[in-house]
Amino acid sequence: MAAIFPRWTNLIPLIIGVAAPIGLIVVVTGIWYWFSPQFTDVGYQPKQPIPFSHQLHAGSLGIDCRYCHNTVEQAGHAAVPPSATCWGCHGDSNNGALAIALNPTTSAPLPSLKPLFESYTTKNPIQWVKVHMLPDYAYFNHSAHISANVGCASCHGRIDQMEVVHQAQNLSMGWCLDCHRDPEPHIRPSSVPPTRMDWDPSVSRMTAAEVDEVKRKLDKLNPPEHCSGCHR
Amino acid sequence: MNEPTHKPVYWRSLQDLERADEFVQQHQHEFPDGTFDPDASPSSTPSSLNRRDFLGVMGASVALASGAALQGCVRKEQQHVLPYADRPELLIPGVPSYFRTAFHVGGFVQGLHVESQDLRPTKVEGNPDHPINNPPPPADQRDPRRQRHRVGASSVWAQSSILDLYDLDRSQKPSSNNADAPWAGVSEALQTLTAAAASGAPVSIILGACPSPTIERLLSLIASNRPNVHLFSHDLASNEAEAAALTALVSPHHKLLYNLEKAASILALDADFLGSEGDMVRNARLFADGRRDPERGSMNRLYFAGPALNVTSAMADEHLRIPSSQAGLFLAAVAKALPSVPAHISAAIQHLPAPSLPLGKEAWPQEVAADLRANNGKTLILVGHRQPAWVHALGLMLNQALGAFGSSAHLIDHSANNAPILKPLRDLTADQAKNILIIGQNPAHTAPGFATILKSASLSIHLSGYRDETSALCTWHIPRSHFLESWCDWRATDGTVSIQQPLIAPFFNTLSDVELLAAIATPSPQATLAISDVAARDYGFSTVRATWGVDEDRWRSALFKGFFLMGDAASLRQGAVTPKPFAKTDTSPNWQWNQAAPLFAAFQAPGEVSSDALEVSFALSPALCDGRFANNAWLQELPDPISKLTWDNAAYLSPTTAKALNVNSRPRGRDHVGDLVTLSANGQSCDIAVMVIPGMADNVVLVHLGYGRDPQHAGKVAKPTDASGTHGGTDVLPLRDPQNPWFSTGAKVSPKGSVYTLATTQDHWHLDTGFKRPIIQEYRIDEPNLFNPQSEEDKQHAELSTLKNEAYQSLLFGKSLVVDDKQSTFRDRTHNGKRTGAIVQQWGMVIDLNTCTGCNVCVIACQAENNIPVVGKDRVLNGREMHWMRIDRYYRGATPENPDTIVVQPMACAHCEMAPCETVCPVAATVHSPEGTNDMVYNRCIGTRYCSNNCPYKVRRYNFFNYQKENEEANRLAKMQKNPDVTIRFRGVMEKCTYCIQRVMQAKIEFKRAGQGYVPDGGVIMACAQACPSNAITFGDVEDTTSGASEQGKGSLVRALKSLFRNYAVLAELNNHPRTTYLARLRNRNPVLTPKPKDDHPAAH
DSSP states (O other), rough: OOSSOOOGGGGGHHHHHHHHHHHHHHHHHHHHHHHHHHHHTTTTTOOOOSSSOOOIIIIISSSHHHHSSSSTTTTSSOOOHHHHHHHHHOOOOOOOOOOBBBBBTTTOOOOHHHHHHHHHOOOOOOOEESSOOOOOOOOHHHHHHHTTTTTHHHHOOOGGSSSOOOOSSSOOOOHHHHHHHHHHGGGTTTTTTEEEEEEETSSSOHHHHOHHHHHHHHHHHHOOSSSGGOOO | OOOOOOOOEESSHOOOOOHHHHHHHHSSSSTTTTOOOOOOOTTTSSSSSHHHHHHHHHHHHHHHHHHHHHHHHHHOOOOOOOOOOOOTTTTTTTEEEEEEEEEEETTTEEEEEEEEEEEEEEEEOOOOOOOOTSSSOOGGGOOOOHTTTTTOOOOOHHHEEEEEHHHHSSSSOEEETTTEEOHHHHHHHHHHHHHHHTTTOOOEEEEEEEOOOOHHHHHHHHHTTTEEEEEEOOOOOHHHHHHHEEETOOOTTTTEEGGGGGGGGGEEEEOOOOSSSHHHHHHHHHHHHSSSOOOGSSOOEEEEEESSSSSHHHHEEEEOOOHHHHHHHHHHHHHHHHHSSHHHHHHTTOOOOOOOOOTTTTHHHHHHHHHHHHHHTTTEEEETSSSHHHHHHHHHHHHHHTTBBTTTTTEEOOOOOOOOOOEEEGOGGGOSSSEEEESSSOOOHHHHHHHHHHHOSSSSEEEEEOOOOOHHSSEEEEBBBGGGOOEEEEETTTOOEEEEESSSSOOSSSSSSHHHHHHHOOHHHHHHHHHHGGOOOOOHHHHHHBBOOOOHHHHHHHHHSSOOOTTTTGGGTTTTSSOBSSOOEEEEEOOOOOGHHHHHHHHOOOOOOOOSEEEEEEEOOOTTTTTTTTOOHHHHOOOOTTTTEEEEEEEEEOOOHHHHHHOOOEETTTEEEEEEEEETTEEEEEEEEEEEEETOOOOOOEEESSSSHHHHHTTTTTSEEEETOOOOOOOOOOGOOOSSSTTTEEEEEEEEEEEEEEEEESSOOOOOOSSSSSSSSSTOOOOOTTSSOHHHHHHHHHHHHHTHHHHHHOOOHSSSSOOOOOOOGGGGGTTTOOOOSSSOOOOEEEETTTTTTOHHHHHHHHHHHHOOOOHHHOOOOOOOOSSSSEEEEESSOOOSSOSSEEEEEEEOOOOBBHHHHHOTTTOOEEOOOOTSSEEOOOOTOOOOOHHHHHTTTOOOOOSOOOHHHHHHHOOOTTGGGGGGGGGGOOOTTOOOOOOOOOOOOOHHHHHHTOOOOSSOOTTTHHHHHHHHHTTEEEEEETTTTSSSSSSSSSSOOOHHHHSSTEOOTTTTOOOOBBBBEEEOOEEEOOOTTOOOOOOOOOOGO
């Protein structure tokens, strides 16, 4: 009887046997890596309507984060400042002093700050692009973390070194829980404000009193690890 | 799995009592048959789905879903942050602010405390400082633990008023003769009216009840020295009969205020003082105070005489089912039976015939009289709003004779306010009605005969929130602002004046009562201009402010508190020469008893009632009032406290009467159908469905007002059409007799031969009563050793209460799991792994069935707080209603004709320590927290509904459709009401009570921020507990032994309540260890009227 299939087809089971596991591993690894927030979200750096430089304001000028994000100690949101806050420094003041946002020679608004001028005069908001996007069902509260003295840098990275802000951490639930299960590396002693960017417990040595204070605080801290801690 | 071996002692419906096989089978399933049937809702799903269509739809869905999913994985859509250009001072985005304002229904004022999320009002609460919403407790109940949980309560109508604010069906434009008209025309019309008043032409102004200093001031300006300006009042929710009696016997400026906590013996005569009548919030709180601590001594006794079917009758210790028309005669019989009554009483009542009492109830007048006399000085007789003025007069006489005044009742003298006297609307004559101004209200619909007078008016102007039946007959309609959009002030019964402060600018171009009256009272070019130009309309504030001559500091402090106290001197008021309080308690009233004769002369012997000549009794709907809240979907879907009917009204009949009339209502499949009948009374008739309600008086047909309004006038929610047809009930207002609008005899019911489907939830979510232990525990207060178990039976009962029923454990787990409560790992406050210094609080709840009236406020408060959608009548019929909290109503007694008692039981997720739902979830979407709450993780839920199937309390609700989206499509404004701290649930997700976890977490964060590691007792109050008028719900940390400063009030209140003997867990034998437990209901029965059965002991109920 003539063969129905040619001889080379005998290799097909072998090829499938070898290729399918490899393919499966590639797919699983691919999804595990390329579909994870570590890959998709970290480094997200959208273009903002105003090329606002945190490096200049928070870094070089050393303005405290809370000067602009002033609700962070009282509210869940560390609100993006209203245009009026920018205007406090950049607007033309009543006594005729030179406004920072104006071209010193022509007194015309700097083109990069045009959205600010428009917003302040028309009272329409500036359309900032959201960088750190938690899902709507996760209720993160900034004030709780600030009162525990978790540094801004722990989640947002070195904002003071970012010309354009990008997402520094993956903000996944597992990442949140890592810290909630072991908050010690991120809790600062009261002598170090949360907004200090360059503080690193592994580098800066704490005094014995500070170590003791953090230990006592940790003992009472009890960050939630259950679902309703963040999902309501 | 549990065969019912006997007829139940407690039952919800006649079918429940009968326990037919069909009923038992149906209720062994979590959802009634057909709930999952896609055909059940043809409006939302294709009704004929064949295989080809199904595959087509599925294929497309898969393709779309995978496309969307891939995109979703790669990158979320770009989102924007839009900060204010100039953020208002003190506004912190995401942190709610609270404002005090005020609200009234029928002149019964409540102070409110309204939450505003980023400047949009989202939740209404009672003002905790207001003497109506949070009256001070009696002196012997100043337990510091209780004080921590005493907050401002509110009513169903106050809670749901927030939804009316976001109602797109509200009138948005003025109209003239039913056509849109410009505001300039409104200015002209008002100028014409003002000119008419000035020239002496007859002008009639019709208002609702309006005890407002500013409105009174404006009315005085308009009407003073103008004999042809007539002021009328019309408000079905006000107490017109009592006002008439007080006007005759004392003065028109006197009002009645009750201190129910001081009354040991209370007779409610057809009065719903705990439900829809009067100062319901204050009365319920103080009534509950009179029975809150029976362990510490006495408990009040409530007699109810009337046709029943309201929460007050369910609360009564003894109830007499008589028609409304017999109630007055019953009171006269009580007066006749009283020993040594003053001569003016015997003279007034001597011509009154004896009441016809039901068989076997002949001893009532003597017994009630004896009880009232025995408690002299500690009694109270409350006469219902629906009773005529002579019954109110008799009630006043008896209260005075029994020494109630000065103790449980107070006459409050409001005469210092010089308020103009408003005449009742029925006094309006046609020649006074040339020019008519109607402020609010809907008299063409609610006042019999008014429509004809209105049509004859040459100029009629109606200010109204909706283009209603009255607007349609008026020459001008002006849209009216919501109370949260406008300034006003209101004087409560006790004289406290609250400021109605707006929280938001008017959504639509609307006018408030004060603005309209100010434009007439002080006509000026500016006011005329402002009427036509909304931007210039800022004089609402200045008009109210002008009433008050106080300096800015006192004004602001009043705004902050929400009110001027009754005792604040009247020098506050503009132009007051000598300081006078707004109102004072009249301790020695000048009773004019001889003026009572004309009131009694109006008495007409009521016709004998029988099944051929029924009494038709009209009552305000506990949800829709007289129809003014008809377009509120929350209220339409709110189950009636007794009948559990939603979206419709029905002709309520007792089982005996229904049998005599040969009509019935019964379940059919998953529906409940009532025979459609023609109800005719006073020469009018309407078609309405019958619903048989045990506990009704015989030969009475009771109907609720407010339903069946034309959607063109009331709004599209008032009479919606869906898969089950057009519903929204029947308008019974035309049936009323103008002379006695609340009840009349001689009504007839004749079957039409067809049926109507009623959406009642009374048999939904049925707890299997085949278990040995009762779901309801109810004791008589005269039980020996009730609070101190001595006998073997009592001890056995106490042991059962501690959840150690080994037999059941063997059945469930194959072995006995004796869990010692004291050492339960579920309640370990230090059980937090590594860290030892942190406290893990253990949340729990106690609901006191002895003070819970079943008034439904908690249900609406929960709906508002937790973003619970409305599903519509056809989904309610399928058992798909979404209320997280329901109130189960049980009857007790072996016969449906004469149930012994009615008990209500609020039921929500009990947060079991050993929760059956958690063990069956395949995806861990419902899990336990270390704080003892049973968490629901919406994002994990895949909708298997196993948890719901395994829940013994039937408290889980499933989103069969995307209800939230449907609600939003129906009204795009309503999403502004949503609580931003609670997730909006999507289709296919299970949900249930979370113990308001958003409030718990917020409180924890706040107390952590303040440096305190835990929430002290009273630091977090649930939405249901906050709204509860009777303070029946207590939430807190069950393991808190340290809260409170003094030794007396150590520990949490919830812990103290859980240690009481009457604390019990529902279905405790399942070993679930629910965190929500109940305090047993106690009845203070009259031992003569209801003798104690010999074999009746606590454990045997």
